[in-house]
Amino acid sequence: MTTVGEIRAANPRMTCRQVNVYYGDKHAIKNVSIDIGRNEVLAMIGPSGCGKSTFLRCLNRMNDTIEGCRVTGTITLDGQDIYDPDLDVVLLRAQVGMVFQKPNPFPKSIYDNIAYGPKIHGLARTRSELDQIVETSLQKAGLWDEVKDRLKHPGTGLSGGQQQRLCIARAIAVSPEVILMDEPCSALDPIATARIEDLIHELREQYTIVIVTHSMQQAARVSQRTAFFHMGDLIEVGPTDRIFTRPRHSLTEDYITGRFG
Amino acid sequence: MTTVGEIRAANPRMTCRQVNVYYGDKHAIKNVSIDIGRNEVLAMIGPSGCGKSTFLRCLNRMNDTIEGCRVTGTITLDGQDIYDPDLDVVLLRAQVGMVFQKPNPFPKSIYDNIAYGPKIHGLARTRSELDQIVETSLQKAGLWDEVKDRLKHPGTGLSGGQQQRLCIARAIAVSPEVILMDEPCSALDPIATARIEDLIHELREQYTIVIVTHSMQQAARVSQRTAFFHMGDLIEVGPTDRIFTRPRHSLTEDYITGRFG
Amino acid sequence: ATARDYISIVGSSTVYPFSTTVAEHFGKTTPFKTPKVESTGSGGGFKLFCAGVGVQHPDITNASRAIKPSEKQTCAQNGVREIVQVKIGYDGIVLAQSKKVPAMHLSRRDIFLALAKEVPDPSGAEKTVPNPYKTWKDVNPQLPDVKIEVLGPPPTSGTRDAFLELAMQGGAKSFKWLKELKKKDKKLFKKIAHTLREDGAYIDAGENDNLIVQKLEANPNALGIFGFSYLDQNADKIQGAFVDGVEPTFENISAQKYPLSRPLFFYVKKAHVGTIPGIQEYIAEFTSEKAWGPEGYLADKGLIPLPDEERSKMREVARKLEVMPME
Amino acid sequence: MTIGVLWIPLVLLAATSYLLGRKRAVQAASTGVRLHSRPTYYGTYVALWCLLPAVGVAALWIALEPWVLTHLIVRDLPDSYRHLPPDRLGLVLNDVKNLATGAMVSGEPDAALRAAADHYRSLRSLGASAMVVACFSLALLGLFWSIRRVRADFRARNQVERVIRGFLILSATLAVFTTVGIVLSVLFEALRFFRAVPPWEFFFGLQWSPQMAIRADQVGSSGAFGMIPVFTGTMLISAIAMGLAVPVGLFSAIYLSEYASRAVRAVVKPLLEILAGVPTVVYGFFAALTVGPTIRHMGEWLGLEVASESALAAGLVMGIMIIPFISSLSDDVINAVPQDLRDGSLALGATRSETIRQVVLPAALPGIMGGVLLGVSRAIGETMIVVMAAGLSANLTMNPLQAVTTVTVQIVTLLVGDQEFDSPKTLAAFALGLVLFLVTLVLNVISLAVVRRYREQYE
Amino acid sequence: MESHSGIAAVVKKTLNRRYRAERRFRRIGLAAVAVGLLFLAVLFTAIVSKGYTAFQQTHVLLDVYVDPDVVHVGNLDSADYQGLIKASLRELFPDVKGHRDKRNLYKLVSSGAGSILRQKVLEDTSLIGRRIQIWVPADDDVDMVIKGHVDRSLPESQRRLNNKSLAWVDALKEQGRLEKRWNLTFFTAGDSREPELAGIWGATVGSFYTLLITLSLSFPLGTAAAVYLEEFAPRNRWTDLLEVNINNLAAVPSIVFGLLGLAVFLNFFGLPRSSPLVGGLVLTLMTLPTIIIAGRAALQSVPPSIRDAALAVGASKMQAVFHHVLPLALPGMLTGTIIGMARALGETAPLLMVGMVAFIVDIPRGFTDAATALPVQIFLWADSPERAFVEKTSAAIMVLLGFLILMNGAAVFLRNRYERRW
Numbered sequence A, B: 001m002t003t004v005g006e007i008r009a010a011n012p013r014m015t016c017r018q019v020n021v022y023y024g025d026k027h028a029i030k031n032v033s034i035d036i037g038r039n040e041v042l043a044m045i046g047p048s049g050c051g052k053s054t055f056l057r058c059l060n061r062m063n064d065t066i067e068g069c070r071v072t073g074t075i076t077l078d079g080q081d082i083y084d085p086d087l088d089v090v091l092l093r094a095q096v097g098m099v100f101q102k103p104n105p106f107p108k109s110i111y112d113n114i115a116y117g118p119k120i121h122g123l124a125r126t127r128s129e130l131d132q133i134v135e136t137s138l139q140k141a142g143l144w145d146e147v148k149d150r151l152k153h154p155g156t157g158l159s160g161g162q163q164q165r166l167c168i169a170r171a172i173a174v175s176p177e178v179i180l181m182d183e184p185c186s187a188l189d190p191i192a193t194a195r196i197e198d199l200i201h202e203l204r205e206q207y208t209i210v211i212v213t214h215s216m217q218q219a220a221r222v223s224q225r226t227a228f229f230h231m232g233d234l235i236e237v238g239p240t241d242r243i244f245t246r247p248r249h250s251l252t253e254d255y256i257t258g259r260f261g
Numbered sequence C: 001a002t003a004r005d006y007i008s009i010v011g012s013s014t015v016y017p018f019s020t021t022v023a024e025h026f027g028k029t030t031p032f033k034t035p036k037v038e039s040t041g042s043g044g045g046f047k048l049f050c051a052g053v054g055v056q057h058p059d060i061t062n063a064s065r066a067i068k069p070s071e072k073q074t075c076a077q078n079g080v081r082e083i084v085q086v087k088i089g090y091d092g093i094v095l096a097q098s099k100k101v102p103a104m105h106l107s108r109r110d111i112f113l114a115l116a117k118e119v120p121d122p123s124g125a126e127k128t129v130p131n132p133y134k135t136w137k138d139v140n141p142q143l144p145d146v147k148i149e150v151l152g153p154p155p156t157s158g159t160r161d162a163f164l165e166l167a168m169q170g171g172a173k174s175f176k177w178l179k180e181l182k183k184k185d186k187k188l189f190k191k192i193a194h195t196l197r198e199d200g201a202y203i204d205a206g207e208n209d210n211l212i213v214q215k216l217e218a219n220p221n222a223l224g225i226f227g228f229s230y231l232d233q234n235a236d237k238i239q240g241a242f243v244d245g246v247e248p249t250f251e252n253i254s255a256q257k258y259p260l261s262r263p264l265f266f267y268v269k270k271a272h273v274g275t276i277p278g279i280q281e282y283i284a285e286f287t288s289e290k291a292w293g294p295e296g297y298l299a300d301k302g303l304i305p306l307p308d309e310e311r312s313k314m315r316e317v318a319r320k321l322e323v324m325p326m327e
Numbered sequence D: 001m002t003i004g005v006l007w008i009p010l011v012l013l014a015a016t017s018y019l020l021g022r023k024r025a026v027q028a029a030s031t032g033v034r035l036h037s038r039p040t041y042y043g044t045y046v047a048l049w050c051l052l053p054a055v056g057v058a059a060l061w062i063a064l065e066p067w068v069l070t071h072l073i074v075r076d077l078p079d080s081y082r083h084l085p086p087d088r089l090g091l092v093l094n095d096v097k098n099l100a101t102g103a104m105v106s107g108e109p110d111a112a113l114r115a116a117a118d119h120y121r122s123l124r125s126l127g128a129s130a131m132v133v134a135c136f137s138l139a140l141l142g143l144f145w146s147i148r149r150v151r152a153d154f155r156a157r158n159q160v161e162r163v164i165r166g167f168l169i170l171s172a173t174l175a176v177f178t179t180v181g182i183v184l185s186v187l188f189e190a191l192r193f194f195r196a197v198p199p200w201e202f203f204f205g206l207q208w209s210p211q212m213a214i215r216a217d218q219v220g221s222s223g224a225f226g227m228i229p230v231f232t233g234t235m236l237i238s239a240i241a242m243g244l245a246v247p248v249g250l251f252s253a254i255y256l257s258e259y260a261s262r263a264v265r266a267v268v269k270p271l272l273e274i275l276a277g278v279p280t281v282v283y284g285f286f287a288a289l290t291v292g293p294t295i296r297h298m299g300e301w302l303g304l305e306v307a308s309e310s311a312l313a314a315g316l317v318m319g320i321m322i323i324p325f326i327s328s329l330s331d332d333v334i335n336a337v338p339q340d341l342r343d344g345s346l347a348l349g350a351t352r353s354e355t356i357r358q359v360v361l362p363a364a365l366p367g368i369m370g371g372v373l374l375g376v377s378r379a380i381g382e383t384m385i386v387v388m389a390a391g392l393s394a395n396l397t398m399n400p401l402q403a404v405t406t407v408t409v410q411i412v413t414l415l416v417g418d419q420e421f422d423s424p425k426t427l428a429a430f431a432l433g434l435v436l437f438l439v440t441l442v443l444n445v446i447s448l449a450v451v452r453r454y455r456e457q458y459e
Numbered sequence E: 001m002e003s004h005s006g007i008a009a010v011v012k013k014t015l016n017r018r019y020r021a022e023r024r025f026r027r028i029g030l031a032a033v034a035v036g037l038l039f040l041a042v043l044f045t046a047i048v049s050k051g052y053t054a055f056q057q058t059h060v061l062l063d064v065y066v067d068p069d070v071v072h073v074g075n076l077d078s079a080d081y082q083g084l085i086k087a088s089l090r091e092l093f094p095d096v097k098g099h100r101d102k103r104n105l106y107k108l109v110s111s112g113a114g115s116i117l118r119q120k121v122l123e124d125t126s127l128i129g130r131r132i133q134i135w136v137p138a139d140d141d142v143d144m145v146i147k148g149h150v151d152r153s154l155p156e157s158q159r160r161l162n163n164k165s166l167a168w169v170d171a172l173k174e175q176g177r178l179e180k181r182w183n184l185t186f187f188t189a190g191d192s193r194e195p196e197l198a199g200i201w202g203a204t205v206g207s208f209y210t211l212l213i214t215l216s217l218s219f220p221l222g223t224a225a226a227v228y229l230e231e232f233a234p235r236n237r238w239t240d241l242l243e244v245n246i247n248n249l250a251a252v253p254s255i256v257f258g259l260l261g262l263a264v265f266l267n268f269f270g271l272p273r274s275s276p277l278v279g280g281l282v283l284t285l286m287t288l289p290t291i292i293i294a295g296r297a298a299l300q301s302v303p304p305s306i307r308d309a310a311l312a313v314g315a316s317k318m319q320a321v322f323h324h325v326l327p328l329a330l331p332g333m334l335t336g337t338i339i340g341m342a343r344a345l346g347e348t349a350p351l352l353m354v355g356m357v358a359f360i361v362d363i364p365r366g367f368t369d370a371a372t373a374l375p376v377q378i379f380l381w382a383d384s385p386e387r388a389f390v391e392k393t394s395a396a397i398m399v400l401l402g403f404l405i406l407m408n409g410a411a412v413f414l415r416n417r418y419e420r421r422w
């Protein structure tokens, strides 16, 4: 089916064309085309199981790790096909960071959780540079004050919300260009959520952000553009304020007004 | 510290008095006293790590499973001390059901996930009674239409949101008297959330529900009373509309107005 | 304990092949059950045998050496007072080497000089010095110029005991002053004669003789010490060194010409005869001419028979169940 | 045998009581009262009460029967037999039993024995019938007693679970009994050894040469019982073995679980596991005949002095044997690391090897340590390989090209040899066994503490 | 990549190095697997190349006249059948004279030939008085020559068969009376002192009974212990002690378990020596720790959320464990049990101590009959002087490995079906 609205962005950082994703026989994403603009926040909404997470994982090829998952179509980052066999997936993932739905801190200290990315990529020359990166990232994720006295404690000892913020801080620490967030706030309380939302606003200056969310309010607050998925189809995409005020597709409207299902 | 507001309920199903919880040396819940009224929905809100989950797990003694977790004070269900050594904890948990933050379906079929509780409690005499229970529970959780054709498929193959609804259906299937929900909607999209919220409304007729949520809107929509926790203290408790409109404690007000932290 | 209607035999691994052969024949040709034969080593055999009288204890033990006084004592303490000792034949102790090299001609003196830890001072003084010999040529200029390397049984083995008494002690006695020493200070003499080198020239090689055979094949310079039957079975790969000019052959050993041979025995608990079915018949089978005679099936298995006279004497002992003296 | 057929009615009875208990529970519930437990639990409860006492009695009877029967028969034997010493009497009884069961007997039994055999036969059948009666009475008693307790509020599940729990605890405690058994069966002989050889000489002596004079007229060689060289040998060979097995095993596990395709993994993993099952005797041959000479030749070629029974050969082959232990157990723990963690690392732009080295392996470390530990234990305790390949000379050396001996080799040769059992030579085996036991105990306590510290850090 | 700004530029600098590390790591892994497989291949080649010949046995075709004077209805059981065989050999080589030569001639066929003839006659008494053709096994020395394990060009004194015997063998061969046939005896017979009559069936049955005891005790006990320690045991001194204990037992050399069995089962409880019962009990104690440790690891890998889920619907701890945790952990426990059983199947040392290293001809018929086990049989044969036992030893190893592979195969199949990643 064809997508309603403008799939193109003025200054695209990533472009997706005719993307299909299969899990074995299951056709999870159907012919989706969309651009992701520079310095914009793109929100992806849709009912549970519609394929938001799946599509997100295509964008930094994290679905490579799922056995039986197959992707067709083209996705480019800055004009470069990311499914090109020559492309370096490590580089891609350093450029396109990701925060997951379930918090997944490493079984290491809080410090090491954050320092891990910078270390492997050689982003810090000295110990104090690394300390600096760790501190900044934790501050941006709004976790610094809570954990600054126990940086050597294991990250897995934090509460759910704290863990998720730790994961966000970890993703930021590598200073990626695009950040993919899969329901990053689903385990967070409103205060932490608000801080993350602020952070997203801040990050937008430099970065491109794609966020999957189950909260339309959140989508409305943080994003410039919104894409609505339904059963693997990209139904509608457009400027966030327009989507939430004047949806064009009836499915979108039903969903937004809560009549859905 | 003393809790602001009325901790007593007119017709209490559960009463908690001077409850303290320790994880080893960590004092996670401090001297909390609160009643949970019959046929009411009590919402528990508060910033991440404040002890909401911990307190909730006290109510059906799920914290027994955490090594080093120690509870003092009294909690009663229908007048019976649930920490009485003579009390049968299995019976207690059949009466006080629970839905967790992270969906945790059994690695069994969808059908078996739901049927497990009724089976061990002998709630169904015949196969068709069991089928009936499974169907009703799934319907109440708003999952029936999506899975009715694949009841024999594994529950772990569902998407996050579907899995959580499966867990809710599983809890409902044993028709408990009290249902504890720990951020049950944190992995759900708005439609599923709305359905669960409707369900909570419905269930309130028969059951007592305690729900932990990170969403003040949700608390406002579903609950009659709201309890606000902060760093292990129960700061304030009272009728939901009053809490959200005229909070008495400054911390509560700060939290609700988003000035917190 | 449950009832037992078969004979239980334990003991030496050297006698094991002979004992089992007899047991198999006995089982096939008589109405009795085939005896159970365990290979526990002579020492282990005596330990079990002397533990007492009763169904749970073995009836017969095999040994590659005579019972020792302390073992008799144990037996007596445990109520095993009537023991019949039957000598069944000889086992030659051979020093074998690979076929790839010419056979060595050794004297017991050579053996002693090559393997003792302390040897008489080469200068002729009547004292011992730590063994200085590295090659066989050092020991005796007529021997080849190869490193001394002997794979032999470990200190726990009966074969080793016999080797020390026969070869080493014999070699030591070829020195006059040592022979005299034996009369004066037996202890010191034995210390000299019975102490093997520990510098790698003598290698403790475990109890698996087949393994030694194969190691010899791989290493033509080495000599191995083991029982005659292994030489007999592997005559195409290994050869026995001449000792004092005598080749270890069946004929030479049975004619008592070969100096290194030891007697083999089995011991019967007389108290069990008459209650455990078949013991006497088993002894009769073992001591029958078709088993242990020069033409018997045991000779085929490598047992060197007793001289005719001794054989008939032993048969009488066995038939009459003559108890050996317990001191 | 009567005992054999006894089970069938007993099991049937238990099944019946299960059904009865269930039915009664259902009836109790039909009055509208809520049952405490599922009806099956009431059934199981009744069945357990029916079965366990009866089985207990049967077991007791089986254990005591020979003793009781013997006693009874002996009482009725003529005096000439009765006053025999106990071991002689045992032989007579053997005859009686052989007679009674119609097995072959030796010689012509006399009338008294025949009578005794008949007596024995009748006593046996009498005893068996008595036992059957007792069993069934108890079973029925248990059944009636327990079924009367079945009421709606009766906590049948808790009772049944208590029995299961008892069984679980018993199983876990078995390990302690085993240890006590081992210690006891080794300790006394070891103490006797220490009476002959002073402990300090044993523990700190640098010479091992168990050739003590064992007869008055025999002179041993050095006759030294210093265990240091023996233990050094054990450690040297174990170190070589682990030096091969840990890297090979761990890296195979990593390769198989993280890189190899499903098909390769499905084929290779079981193949490697075969290595674990090859009997150690076979490895012994392999070490002694193939690896040993090869290493020796290579050494000669390099101009090195290599003993034909070098520690290297035994250690390498032992390492081969341990590879699958390490790889199989590491593989399991690596698989147990949640995929979440891998995703987290990969999403940061880590390469696969970085993910493995820095995220997966640290998370799996306690488990891997456990596997390595098991491997070390096997190496230290392995017997047959070293018996065949390591030699017996107790050199105090760290040179892997020389021959060394190990504790297990010494135990085997000392015990299977043909010396008297009471000589210090053989008793030394028990002392070695005891020390070996203690050493592994200390090793284990230390490494358990390490594992636990890691585990705490990651949980 | 076009844009070299920001992170990409920095990362790119290190990328080559990192990929080299990646490739190195991967290659190391591959090499490790290859090393393991190489060892396996070398081992198997060594064993098979030595042992495969044992599956054939040289047989001799004899024309036997079942002389009614020797065999008649009265002495069917105890007649001198070997005498008939000897007679037929004399007929084949009528010129052989002299006592010594005759003896050598008789030695061409196995001493078990008589009992084969006896069996035939017992089955069909009408053979008495007739002349029958019968294949009987040749002596092991002949077998070795035919199989080329003995160099015929060696001087006579260095061979077990002298020149005359060799000539007879050649003559028989020429007449088509000598043939290598499938060695059924090897699979159906018990032990024997004569290599050509020896078989592994007795030891196999012994191993079977032993392992049956071991498996039926150690699997339930091990699982129960693992479940208790992992799921129910409180953390205290006592359970710490248990844990240390179990880990320690896993490290105790197997021979020490033999000593324990000797002291406890044989001397204290008075159980029958050399019986599969005692062997099985000893091996049970030996394998238990392995099974318990593996079982605990498997239980640990089941996520706690599963337990929570079950408890929260009102399952008792016991139900949660037995309905959910245990089934999920079972594949892992199976792995541990296989490893334990494989070890038990190949174990020799402890069995030596409880008297299973015995010469036993009769096939055991129960748990208390005297028996040996396969590895012990291998150990015994390996130390036998007779040359023909060399190939028998390797062949027995092949059979043992065959069982092992079968066991592993079945378990791997089960495990693959249930393996999962959390």
Ligand SMILES: Nc1ncnc2c1ncn2[C@@H]1O[C@H](COP(=O)(O)OP(=O)(O)OP(=O)(O)O)[C@@H](O)[C@H]1O
Binding pocket: A023, A026, A028, A046, A047, A048, A049, A050, A051, A052, A053, A054, A055, A066, A214, B157, B158, B159, B160, B161, B162, B187, B188, B189
């Ligand atoms: N590994 C997998 N194998 C097979 N099917 C899968 C897999 N992962 C997801 N699916 C299916 O693909 C569809 C899309 O799943 P996805 O997780 O992308 O949904 P979602 O929109 O993220 O849902 P939610 O909001 O609940 O997270 C679902 O129907 C799901 O059942």
Ligand SMILES: Nc1ncnc2c1ncn2[C@@H]1O[C@H](COP(=O)(O)OP(=O)(O)OP(=O)(O)O)[C@@H](O)[C@H]1O
Binding pocket: A157, A158, A159, A160, A161, A162, A187, A188, A189, B023, B026, B028, B046, B047, B048, B049, B050, B051, B052, B053, B054, B055, B066, B214
């Ligand atoms: N098993 C545990 N051991 C030690 N400390 C714990 C444990 N579980 C939780 N805590 C600590 O107890 C406090 C309360 O945790 P809890 O999980 O109850 O918070 P919460 O209010 O549910 O947070 P969230 O909204 O993030 O789920 C936190 O500081 C947490 O770090």
Ligand SMILES: [Mg+2]
Binding pocket: A052, A053, A054, A101, A182, B159, B160
């Ligand atoms: Mg999703």
Ligand SMILES: [Mg+2]
Binding pocket: A160, B052, B053, B054, B101, B182
């Ligand atoms: Mg929580």
Ligand SMILES: O=P([O-])([O-])[O-]
Binding pocket: C011, C012, C013, C014, C015, C040, C041, C042, C043, C063, C064, C157, C158, C159, D417, D418
């Ligand atoms: O086993 P042996 O006593 O003959 O060495």
